[in-house]
Amino acid sequence: MGGKCPHRSVKKRRYSHKTHRRSKFLVKGDDCVYDDLLKTVDEKKPLPLDEDLPGMGQFYCIHCDRYFSNVVVRDEHFKTKRHKKRLKLMLGPAPHNQLDAELAGGMGMPDNGPKLMSM
Numbered sequence: 027m028g029g030k031c032p033h034r035s036v037k038k039r040r041y042s043h044k045t046h047r048r049s050k051f052l053v054k055g056d057d058c059v060y061d062d063l064l065k066t067v068d069e070k071k072p073l074p075l076d077e078d079l080p081g082m083g084q085f086y087c088i089h090c091d092r093y094f095s096n097v098v099v100r101d102e103h104f105k106t107k108r109h110k111k112r113l114k115l116m117l118g119p120a121p122h123n124q125l126d127a128e129l130a131g132g133m134g135m136p137d138n139g140p141k142l143m144s145m
């Protein structure tokens with residue numbers, strides 16, 4: 027074997043592997059976003075101003091963890107397939123997180139078992 031790219035999700039030629047990977051790194055995990063959503067439901071406070079972010083960080087999509095430069099761009103984003111997909115994901119059951127994974131694996135706490143005696 028040994029093709030060009032081992033990742034099946036990279037199908038289109040125009041995307042290099044690096045570009046594809048980068049988009050994955052930029053987005054927060056499902057469980058992080060879900061936590062944020064639960065928090066923001068309780069308290070509705072204005073977004074903090076941030077000069078480093080596009081549009082001073084005022085146009086934010088919680089679901090996708092993305093900032094937009096103005097309200098038009100953000101509304102356009104709300105119509106995209108990617109956003110709707112994500113919205114649906116968040117409305118469903120709570121996503122798995124690290125705690126779930128550890129409990130399922132029977133590792134609530136780190137347990138290395140009884141120490142073996144070496145003679």
Ligand SMILES: [Zn+2]
Pocket residue numbers: 087088089090091103104108109112
């Ligand atoms: Zn979005």
